Amino acid sequence: MSSDSPVQSTRIVLASRPDGEPSADNFRIEAANLPSLADGQVLLRILYLSLDPYMRGRMSTAKSYADPVEVGDVMVGGTVGEVVESRHPKLSPGDRVLSYSGWQTHAVENGDHVRPLDASAAPLSTALGVLGMPGFTAYAGLLEIGKPKEGETVVVAAASGPVGSAVGQIAKIKGARAVGIAGGPDKCAHVRDELGFDAVVDHRSPTFADDLKAAVPDGIDVYFENVGGAVASAVFPLLNTYARVPVCGLVAQYNTTEAPEGPDRLPGFFRSVLTKSLTIRGFIQTEFVRALQADFRRDVAKWIAEGKIAYKEDIVDGIDNAPKAFMGLLAGRNFGKLVVRVAEEEQGGDGFSCRWS
Numbered sequence: 035m036s037s038d039s040p041v042q043s044t045r046i047v048l049a050s051r052p053d054g055e056p057s058a059d060n061f062r063i064e065a066a067n068l069p070s071l072a073d074g075q076v077l078l079r080i081l082y083l084s085l086d087p088y089m090r091g092r093m094s095t096a097k098s099y100a101d102p103v104e105v106g107d108v109m110v111g112g113t114v115g116e117v118v119e120s121r122h123p124k125l126s127p128g129d130r131v132l133s134y135s136g137w138q139t140h141a142v143e144n145g146d147h148v149r150p151l152d153a154s155a156a157p158l159s160t161a162l163g164v165l166g167m168p169g170f171t172a173y174a175g176l177l178e179i180g181k182p183k184e185g186e187t188v189v190v191a192a193a194s195g196p197v198g199s200a201v202g203q204i205a206k207i208k209g210a211r212a213v214g215i216a217g218g219p220d221k222c223a224h225v226r227d228e229l230g231f232d233a234v235v236d237h238r239s240p241t242f243a244d245d246l247k248a249a250v251p252d253g254i255d256v257y258f259e260n261v262g263g264a265v266a267s268a269v270f271p272l273l274n275t276y277a278r279v280p281v282c283g284l285v286a287q288y289n290t291t292e293a294p295e296g297p298d299r300l301p302g303f304f305r306s307v308l309t310k311s312l313t314i315r316g317f318i319q320t321e322f323v324r325a326l327q328a329d330f331r332r333d334v335a336k337w338i339a340e341g342k343i344a345y346k347e348d349i350v351d352g353i354d355n356a357p358k359a360f361m362g363l364l365a366g367r368n369f370g371k372l373v374v375r376v377a378e379e380e381q382g383g384d385g386f387s388c389r390w391s
């Protein structure tokens with residue numbers, strides 16, 4: 035392909051901002067010509083797009099830790115791509131890279147801003163999940179803030195997803211007892227039987243709060259907060275003195291537009307923080323990247339190889355299916371790490387062909 039020939043990218047842009055739950059109208063699919071390459075740039079054919087709960091925040095102008103996507107701009111997101119053309123000295127056509135190219139089929143990127151991937155070391159899509167940002171979030175948040183000790187009880191919700199599944203399995207590696215919370219019998223069975231959690235509780239059950247209490251006879255020492263809402267309300271009374279709560283995400287609240295009904299629970303919350311000497315610490319994974327990224331890659335790759343960490347991917351085909359899949363993610367309809375297969379990997383070399391899913 036010549037650098038003079040325009041390449042078209044099919045992309046999903048933010049058409050309007052959602053009020054509450056996103057709908058199909060908030061997205062638009064369009065085609066755009068990409069610029070020809072400047073020195074240092076690469077043209078990528080995107081193979082996989084990661085869909086993650088944080089993208090809901092980028093659709094909104096509410097104050098956050100990152101700027102929103104502008105209306106009319108491509109939705110942001112982590113991607114795995116193949117270099118099609120390169121004007122970067124260290125990248126060649128055929129190389130597979132991790133980039134942040136968003137919801138589109140092709141992209142022009144600065145070659146210094148992409149990370150080469152070794153397709154023979156792990157399936158490429160895992161760079162977006164267990165060996166990527168979500169896995170790192172679990173590793174850093176649990177070990178730096180949760181600090182689970184042998185024999186302690188660690189509770190995590192969204193336990194079949196990429197963050198929660200890694201949290202529970204790493205907790206077990208550290209000698210703790212892992213209790214998962216998940217939605218529905220299939221996810222619960224997976225968390226218990228495939229991921230090896232010690233216990234699992236279904237938050238959709240009408241007896242959820244009692245079931246959770248029964249599953250943590252010694253109370254809760256670490257609550258890795260992924261969801262907020264009713265799950266957090268059931269967990270908090272069960273926290274032990276000196277419990278640690280890494281606040282990672284509040285996915286149950288991302289689509290809410292009003293404060294919940296009922297009495298103001300803030301005074302009771304602070305009373306618990308005081309009387310139980312709780313440590314509650316929010317974090318964005320990027321703060322730990324410099325210090326922990328190398329340890330994470332080494333440890334988690336080893337744990338996967340040793341069979342101590344399993345993972346599940348939920349692969350959806352085609353960029354045009356990204357909006358629907360993303361809306362399902364916020365409602366719990368994904369089962370495992372949600373990834374869009376934007377294009378088929380061309381078979382070649384000794385790339386992995388099997389994955390647990």
Ligand code: NDP
Nearest residue numbers: 087192195196197216217260282283284285286318319366
């Ligand atoms: P998941 O793939 O696990 O998807 C989200 C899951 O949340 C759903 O599948 C669903 O699982 C659960 N969920 C949705 N709504 C509710 C609800 N009302 N009550 C209880 N559970 C609900 O997501 P990730 O593993 O990618 O992310 C998990 C959390 O981590 C999110 O909050 C995300 O924003 C956060 N995060 C934070 C980062 C940081 O730097 N702080 C970085 C990455 C992720 P189920 O059906 O089992 O309930």
